[in-house]
Amino acid sequence: MSVKEKHITLAHGGGGIRTWELLNEVILPALGAGNLALEDSAPLGKLSGEQALTTDSFVVTPRIFPGGDLGKLAIFGTANDLAVMGARPRFITVSLILEEGFSISELAQLLESAGKANQEVGSLICAGDTKVVPRGGIDGLFINTSGLGEVVIHPQPSVGKVSRGDEVIVSGDIGRHEAAVMLARSAFGISGELESDLAYVGDGVFSLSRADIHLHFCRDLTRGGLAMALYEVAMASEVGILIEEQALPVHPRVEGLCSLLGIEPISMACEGTFIAAVAEGDGEKALSVLQGAGFPQARLIGKATEPYPGAKLGQVRMVTRLGTERVVPPPLGETNPRIC
Amino acid sequence: MVKNSKDLINSLSGYNGPPVRIMEVCGTHTMAIARYGIHQALPDGVELISGPGCPVCVCEPGVISSAVRLSSDSGAILSTFGDMLAVPAKEGSLAEARAHGADVRVVYSPAQAVTIAEENPDRRVVFLAVGFETTAPAIASTVKMGYEKKLSNLSFLVSMRTIPEALRVLAGDPESGISGFLLPGHVSVIIGQEPYQDVLSSPSIPAVIAGFTANDILLALNMLLSQITEGRAQVENGYRRAVNPEGNTKAQELITEVFTPCDITWRGLGIIPKSGLALAEPYQELDARSRLGAQIEDEAPPAGCRCGEVLAGRISPPQCGLFSTTCTPQSPVGPCMVSSEGTCAAYYKYRRR
Numbered sequence: 001m002s003v004k005e006k007h008i009t010l011a012h013g014g015g016g017i018r019t020w021e022l023l024n025e026v027i028l029p030a031l032g033a034g035n036l037a038l039e040d041s042a043p044l045g046k047l048s049g050e051q052a053l054t055t056d057s058f059v060v061t062p063r064i065f066p067g068g069d070l071g072k073l074a075i076f077g078t079a080n081d082l083a084v085m086g087a088r089p090r091f092i093t094v095s096l097i098l099e100e101g102f103s104i105s106e107l108a109q110l111l112e113s114a115g116k117a118n119q120e121v122g123s124l125i126c127a128g129d130t131k132v133v134p135r136g137g138i139d140g141l142f143i144n145t146s147g148l149g150e151v152v153i154h155p156q157p158s159v160g161k162v163s164r165g166d167e168v169i170v171s172g173d174i175g176r177h178e179a180a181v182m183l184a185r186s187a188f189g190i191s192g193e194l195e196s197d198l199a200y201v202g203d204g205v206f207s208l209s210r211a212d213i214h215l216h217f218c219r220d221l222t223r224g225g226l227a228m229a230l231y232e233v234a235m236a237s238e239v240g241i242l243i244e245e246q247a248l249p250v251h252p253r254v255e256g257l258c259s260l261l262g263i264e265p266i267s268m269a270c271e272g273t274f275i276a277a278v279a280e281g282d283g284e285k286a287l288s289v290l291q292g293a294g295f296p297q298a299r300l301i302g303k304a305t306e307p308y309p310g311a312k313l314g315q316v317r318m319v320t321r322l323g324t325e326r327v328v329p330p331p332l333g334e335t336n337p338r339i340c
Numbered sequence: 341m342v343k344n345s346k347d348l349i350n351s352l353s354g355y356n357g358p359p360v361r362i363m364e365v366c367g368t369h370t371m372a373i374a375r376y377g378i379h380q381a382l383p384d385g386v387e388l389i390s391g392p393g394c395p396v397c398v399c400e401p402g403v404i405s406s407a408v409r410l411s412s413d414s415g416a417i418l419s420t421f422g423d424m425l426a427v428p429a430k431e432g433s434l435a436e437a438r439a440h441g442a443d444v445r446v447v448y449s450p451a452q453a454v455t456i457a458e459e460n461p462d463r464r465v466v467f468l469a470v471g472f473e474t475t476a477p478a479i480a481s482t483v484k485m486g487y488e489k490k491l492s493n494l495s496f497l498v499s500m501r502t503i504p505e506a507l508r509v510l511a512g513d514p515e516s517g518i519s520g521f522l523l524p525g526h527v528s529v530i531i532g533q534e535p536y537q538d539v540l541s542s543p544s545i546p547a548v549i550a551g552f553t554a555n556d557i558l559l560a561l562n563m564l565l566s567q568i569t570e571g572r573a574q575v576e577n578g579y580r581r582a583v584n585p586e587g588n589t590k591a592q593e594l595i596t597e598v599f600t601p602c603d604i605t606w607r608g609l610g611i612i613p614k615s616g617l618a619l620a621e622p623y624q625e626l627d628a629r630s631r632l633g634a635q636i637e638d639e640a641p642p643a644g645c646r647c648g649e650v651l652a653g654r655i656s657p658p659q660c661g662l663f664s665t666t667c668t669p670q671s672p673v674g675p676c677m678v679s680s681e682g683t684c685a686a687y688y689k690y691r692r693r
Binding site for chain 1: 345378689690
């Protein structure tokens, strides 16, 4: 191996022989993309059928947290955005922005993790880029990705296709990724072990369509959490949403952290959990399909209703544990930066 | 026997006494009541109103302006709790000051101010201390730490308040028409039951110390309605698993050692004698007013803002003309919309229709 340094230097981003060495000896082998021809763009060949395209940037801190790391997050985050739109991930690009001085062994570790995640998804890492900025220009490593997938669920699920009576399912417990990252940072002087829910959700989504469930809408619950996803549905589909507090799966440690800080799991990010709105009558079947497809905590949490009279931001409501009904507040987005 | 919430709601619905107004005096209660939807579980004739229970909300705007000046003009590092940042005052908010380059730091524990002062020996560090008896012990121990470590660059801008004297004012206000108090659980953990007896004796008003789960609150409401039905007016403890009648004596000693009672302005209630906490000797030298010459001036509330009346329980948030039109959590005019425990924020988030 001719990359002898332990740390990234500006030369590694210069496009010369040092970049070439870093790519061939560290980045591509770690990603499991050793066969990638180094051209200016990747020929994809002839694509058949409808396609979906997504892009995302990953800046999480800390880069390694219980249940995952920046590399795995970059791949699963991208693949999940395709899967919930009914698209099977086929191609992923990975661009790195590195800070001068970044540890090359940590880089290899993170990219190996990304490579493994990519294998699990079954996509091909087909293009990428490497830039290095002077120390202090960024914090360590940021990753930008894009993903291209073939749409295999027809009609394609969409945020605007939910109608009154549709049943809403959540695939697992909510808020765990954000809580895990907060604990890993020891923010608020609180520490403790809690694993992020980070995972690829494609197996769950595609199992629903294979079982002939009428899937109207699907979304992975990232920033803004379940509450934001429900508001997006309510606004795009012009429906109200009524959920049951009692039905929401929440890990006890997430519940504990939230009550300590006065925040709600319903507005906190997940990275391996999604909601699905299915046609009225399909709910129970969808639930058992999901529970059999590796989502044992999936729950029916509510349904789409007639729009409530009045404010737009009062369209998502909850029956509390006391049996009373109240508005689910839309997240304002003032919560934690850099959770994904 | 522990009753479940269904039983507690059923027993509330059996109330057939005169119409009552019950005030909660704790921001955490305000938020919990809204989140559990407890308003809807109440029978007709039982009204829950929010009082001055949010420390950020009752803080006078002059203190915020003073903090803004210290951070912007004097170049001090201003540390405080996160909820204080967005409160608008004449000089702007601390969040705006930070956006313009002032060094404003959010801390989760007052003790972090000592660390900041030690790490920045060549800079002035001010801790903006706002709170009730709940935060007073932690702030007192931070003041002591700063004093014992002889940190000459650390000072405190103090706007601390105690609950009982405010209750006396509210109980004596014929306009408020309060029939009973849901007493703050966290404050009571520190001060115990005793201090309420005196301030609520004349006129005597029923009061129950309440915890923060749905059951805690429903239980305390049941206890209050029993008192009203039976014509009693006592201070009762509905949060026995956390509150001793005598409170936390260690914490009380710490507060008495570091602070001395002072007259202080409450937004909405005016000056209440002996309801504030000022630094006592020998800790006075850490007061930002003496150490840095900080001035706290009287300041009128923003035009149209009725936070004062909300805090005194005279109006509910939607009765303010600014509520949810010009004043929202995204762009708050008054402190009750800023604080995560503010009455207007709770109303906006959970009860808006």
